[in-house]
Amino acid sequence: MxxxxxxxxxxxxxxxxxxxxxxxxxxxxxxxxxxxxxxxxxxxxxxxxxxxxxxxxxxxxxxxxxxxxxxxxxxxxxxxxxxxxxxxxxxxxxxxxxAERLATAEFHTRPVLGNWEQLLAYLDAAMTGAINGQFRLLYLDNRNRLLADEAAPEQTEQTSTNRQIAIRALALHATALIGFHVRPGKAAKTFSQDARLLDFAMRPLSVTLHDVMIVGEGPPVSLRQEHLL
Structure with a gap:
């Protein structure tokens, strides 16, 4: 039994x-x-x-x-x-x-980021749950509608990172980019050289780098407005 x-x-x-x-x-x-x-x-x-x-x-x-x-x-x-x-x-x-997807639910119908107010509203929502030190990219179409919001590829060299960003931009048929650093703990000027290299790498593809931002540490800082890009 x-x-x-x-x-x-x-x-x-x-x-x-x-x-x-x-x-x-x-x-x-x-x-x-x-x-x-x-x-x-x-x-x-x-x-x-x-x-x-x-x-x-x-x-x-x-x-x-x-x-x-x-x-x-x-x-x-x-x-x-x-x-x-x-x-x-x-x-x-x-x-x-x-949390990020809940906070940005209203933006998921391809929001238009065509002016400063629209961009700041999106970044404010996107910061929910964002990882400190991350560099993220907003890929836009020719009407400044958001195609994708993604973390930049992690590569050991800036040229390799820019190459991967270029490949992704082409795959999405993006015509413009906006980058933003999430609470990097560094001054904006330390990112100027990398931003200029990214801008230079995108030009042959006719992809415009609108701006690179520092967000999450006080008011957002625009490298372009600070003449660092």
């Missing part, structure tokens, strides 16, 4: 699996708003760390980076240096992507 075993109720356990089950039940019963910041981070860490108590790590990350938002915004290298594996880092990128 086959042995039968009672079903184990993990929500009553004392180990990591029991704790995780209780957390999940709490979200289903009371909603995610009932979670403290470290608890929300703890649940996200479940996705990349399947069999370990993640509460100490969640609290440590918030203490190290300063807040839950700054954990989400932290560059990949900083998260790796804090001991996170790539699966966990990918899990921590999900809230930012979801």
């Amino acid at each position: 086959a042995n039968t075993y009672p079903q184990i109720d993990l929500s009553r356990g004392t180990g990591p699996q029991g704790h995780r089950a209780r957390m999940r039940n709490r979200v289903l019963t009371n909603g995610a708003n009932s979670l403290a910041d470290y608890e929300l981070l703890e649940m996200l860490l479940f996705l990349g760390i399947p069999r370990k108590d993640t509460k100490p790590l969640a609290k440590g990350l918030i203490s190290h980076f300063g807040s839950l938002i700054e954990v989400f915004r932290a560059p990949t290298q900083s998260l790796r240096a804090a001991g996170l594996n790539d699966d966990t880092i990918r899990a921590l990128r999900l809230p930012g992507v979801a």
